[in-house]
Amino acid sequence: MNDLSAEARTGWAPTLRYPDPAVVVLDPSFLKYRLFAASVERLATGFRWMEGPVWFGDGRYLLASDVASNRIIRWDEVTGTASVFRESSNYANGNTRDCMGRLVTCEAAVTRRISRTEHDGRIVTLADRFEGKRLNSPNDIVCQSNGAIWFTDPPFQLGNNYEGRIAAQELPHAVYRIDPQGGALQRVIDDLTGPNGLCFSPDERTLYVVESRAEPSRRVWAYTVMDDGTLGGRRLHIDAQGPGAFDGIKCDEDGNIWAGWGSNGSADADAEALDGVMVFNPEGRAIGHVRLPERCANLCFGGADNNRLFMASSHSIYALYVNTRGAERR
Numbered sequence: 001m002n003d004l005s006a007e008a009r010t011g012w013a014p015t016l017r018y019p020d021p022a023v024v025v026l027d028p029s030f031l032k033y034r035l036f037a038a039s040v041e042r043l044a045t046g047f048r049w050m051e052g053p054v055w056f057g058d059g060r061y062l063l064a065s066d067v068a069s070n071r072i073i074r075w076d077e078v079t080g081t082a083s084v085f086r087e088s089s090n091y092a093n094g095n096t097r098d099c100m101g102r103l104v105t106c107e108a109a110v111t112r113r114i115s116r117t118e119h120d121g122r123i124v125t126l127a128d129r130f131e132g133k134r135l136n137s138p139n140d141i142v143c144q145s146n147g148a149i150w151f152t153d154p155p156f157q158l159g160n161n162y163e164g165r166i167a168a169q170e171l172p173h174a175v176y177r178i179d180p181q182g183g184a185l186q187r188v189i190d191d192l193t194g195p196n197g198l199c200f201s202p203d204e205r206t207l208y209v210v211e212s213r214a215e216p217s218r219r220v221w222a223y224t225v226m227d228d229g230t231l232g233g234r235r236l237h238i239d240a241q242g243p244g245a246f247d248g249i250k251c252d253e254d255g256n257i258w259a260g261w262g263s264n265g266s267a268d269a270d271a272e273a274l275d276g277v278m279v280f281n282p283e284g285r286a287i288g289h290v291r292l293p294e295r296c297a298n299l300c301f302g303g304a305d306n307n308r309l310f311m312a313s314s315h316s317i318y319a320l321y322v323n324t325r326g327a328e329r330r
Contacts, residue, residue: 012293015039022276022291023320030279030288033256038321040290043075043310044082049163050312051248052106052140054095055302062302063103064312065092068163072105075317077303082317090115091157091164094140094248094298099147106138108157109164114138114149114178127178127185133170140197140248140298142328144204147180148229150188152195152209175209177229188231192221197248197298200225202255202327208237210246210259218245220257220284238284244274248298248312251327255282258309262295277311292318301326 015021020039025031048068055062060077063085072092074085086092090107098104103117104126112135113128126149128135137157143149154173157164175189175198189195194213200206207223218240224232238257240246247260261278275295279288294314302308306325311318 024289027287043317045316051297052095053300053310053312096141108137149178252324260296
């Protein structure tokens with residue numbers, strides 16, 4: 001699958017220089033995380049819209065959703081090749097692993113559910129309705145260390161038959177939590193417009209959620225996580241004024257947020273200068289930018305030392321070794 005055509009290779013080539021000029025230092029504090037002799041690598045390309053990467057360290061492979069192709073892709077670290085892991089994925093979007101190492105997936109169309117793939121390959125439903133109404137199009141997902149599963153449910157993939165299936169929206173934009181004891185579904189947030197990426201701080205005391213349809217700017221909210229699984233107060237953590245837009249997010253072990261990033265479609269936006277991954281410190285200040293030739297939708301940390309950043313970006317999967325580790329290790 002990654003025997004690339006000339007068309008697929010057009011417009012990008014790996015740099016021969018160190019440090020990689022695509023890894024941009026916006027604040028001197030980012031120098032701690034940039035490895036001098038590491039550069040951006042394109043692992044595979046030729047896809048329609050890549051999302052939801054998740055690392056399987058026990059198998060040395062990455063899974064990511066090719067949303068518009070209605071399939072999940074597997075990239076193998078040993079062979080360096082990409083192949084189809086699952087056809088007819090119900091337009092899967094976000095993926096994560098639970099505490100037992102099982103794949104948990106946001107199936108954003110047709111089934112409109114959260115599914116879990118058992119170790120024997122069976123696929124079971126964890127949640128598909130709330131108060132008798134169908135979920136919209138589950139988008140992104142994270143598993144807490146206590147086994148609770150949190151996911152966002154905007155209506156994004158109900159609007160066309162390319163990335164999903166046209167269907168009626170039955171529930172408001174929301175964030176949900178699946179209780180680890182018994183699997184009860186709880187709606188924890190219902191006042192965000194377009195809830196998208198989400199992740200926990202390293203101590204899991206804070207839940208970060210992207211509000212991707214906020215106006216006039218894109219935001220990341222920080223919520224206090226209570227011991228009983230409810231959310232306390234919230235604060236505005238990042239307000240991305242200007243043309244940049246958030247998508248999926250992950251925290252590293254120091255509490256920095258690494259965010260899928262790109263143009264929000266503004267007419268005056270220089271998309272090529274925006275696309276990639278933005279890095280924000282624990283105070284919410286931008287400190288680094290990994291520039292890519294495509295908009296990055298989502299990302300994860302993985303590799304043998306959990307220090308390799310995998311970036312699912314429009315038509316391709318990229319990777320970069322960094323001098324930090326992901327806060328979530330699966």
